[in-house]
Amino acid sequence: MSAFSRFTPLAASLPSTVPFVGPEAIERQRGRPVLARIGANESGFGPAPSVLTAMAEAAHGIWKYNDPENYDLKQALAVHLGIAAQNLAIGEGIDSLLGQIVRLVIDPGAAVVTSFGAYPTFNFHVAGHGGRLVTVPYAGDREDLDGLLEMVRREDAPLVYFANPDNPMGSWWDAESVIAFARALPETCLLVLDEAYGETAPFGAIPPLDAFINMPNVIRTRTFSKAYGLAGARVGYAISTPGTAQAFDKIRNHFGMNRMATAGAIAALKDKDYLAQVLAQISASRDRISTIVGQNGLVALPSATNFVAIDCGRDATYARAIVDRLMADHGIFIRMPGVAPLNRCIRISTGPESDMVLLEEALPAVLKALATL
């Protein structure tokens, strides 16, 4: 497979890889359909009907490029959040924003601090820009704020990633701890505070909007992919000071947003009743998952997200076998953390009752099959 001979040394050194294998690829590999799609922390509860209506209306304007300034969406978000539009940057999902942040901050060799086992796509972007990933172990299945801070100082790192609530463990810190962590960081270190799961977090976990709004070294990232049920639309946003937010304009794909997606996101912000309804469904589904796995002798960890990490009580091989058998024998797509000690767990996304029924039926069969091996 001949490739162009003169890619940059960095590009040539990178693997052609995907941070996550998609469920569609698993379907193709295994030759069987996914019956319960509860592995990618999508929202099977879907977007609001009002969002579908707004996207359908916007479809007739799909021949037009989206406004590169994302003016309407920024205005809607500003009102929704009670901040200024200048505090916002819009991107094609948080993944895209993370790539831009890494590119803005990291020259080859620069240290980037994250937790060992945290978001692989962030790590993908760090590798892609030649950053040197420095990891801190989770402590008690939570990201270790003191450890992250110490590592930033030791490495004089210009960038640190911290998700609250956390993925893949579903754990969280209270707002006071997050604020103390951010304020303790040197001003020369940019904090990416990933709040992809902010909507599903318990009261008191998410710092108020004004906590960091004057701190140029804090960027909070949020998304319409989780609670709003729009993962396939690709709308994320970043909150920071105007100066830091404007830095995205230096490098972003200005005409990169999908026009229907933007209309859908604006509609989603307006439909607060639907969001409340989905949050209740997510909460109930977390309880349902906990009950199901508890009945099978597994331990659901507390969750502030739209998924539940489940301690299977043994090693990664066992957890991996559960993940594999659920798909191979029952068409149930779930995922699991990638590294020890987190990978004693499996991770199941919340979803509609039809998915929970399939899980309830399949899990005991899988565990029984594994017990006889």
Add this chain to the structure above:
Amino acid sequence: MSAFSRFTPLAASLPSTVPFVGPEAIERQRGRPVLARIGANESGFGPAPSVLTAMAEAAHGIWKYNDPENYDLKQALAVHLGIAAQNLAIGEGIDSLLGQIVRLVIDPGAAVVTSFGAYPTFNFHVAGHGGRLVTVPYAGDREDLDGLLEMVRREDAPLVYFANPDNPMGSWWDAESVIAFARALPETCLLVLDEAYGETAPFGAIPPLDAFINMPNVIRTRTFSKAYGLAGARVGYAISTPGTAQAFDKIRNHFGMNRMATAGAIAALKDKDYLAQVLAQISASRDRISTIVGQNGLVALPSATNFVAIDCGRDATYARAIVDRLMADHGIFIRMPGVAPLNRCIRISTGPESDMVLLEEALPAVLKALATL
């Protein structure tokens, strides 16, 4: 406006800019709506009804991330083009693919060859990765293939950009000349052959698919934004050898595609009748524009695209005044080339008859108003 203090030196040196001001921003600035949107080379003829249907059906799955392997779209494109899926990379419009190509090839200071006045978004990406832009003047309102080749050799440039048909002039080369140019390039220079307007080109202008399919240093870029009428959807693709195509996997935003957009693109490929109908409309609209401007003493240049460059016979100030007055006085949004000598021209996109009627009414009034100044 305080910003984070430790962006990379390159990032800190970049302006926060947009390659093109969108018509929505012009509407906000001027406080009046665009009545004829014929400036961004979008397709006012819109996508096929079958595409709208496919996107509407896909909307109900919008809670799911799109397949990161873009398997179905690649298969559909492979069949459509008569090549292998491995020859393809998918991206959020050609703009996104261009950014990735520059990133894969350009280290700071590396020379990048393009034509003086060619696609600004490509130049934006080159600047964003610290490349050194080296430009070759247009010759006879066409990109100068001999000049580009000579400059590549002189600079030992690893990257050259060439659009066929060309934007902003609408000119083109015959396939034989393009093939000869590509084959004459050193293997250490990657050719981006931008065929965004390939569908609207005359017979004999577009090299056959097998012309470069074994050349690792050629990437052809194509889009659903122009003839297919899906600019707001953000679907582009690159055609190259499997090895070069796979390089995109090293750095792309794997989950960056919109799920409805992907479904729409697949449907668009199937609806060949609609494409033929739109191509006829575009051709007729080009003639209509030529007639309108000719009646007003301006000269339409030959066009292989969905727009017409029009020589206004005077300088850039005059052309700019026409662009400004058409919008300010009549709500007609058009654009113009950015540099001399191309900027003696204005650029009008093809569009439905209702837009042409507005143009037909407005242009003489604008020229008359300018004559009395």
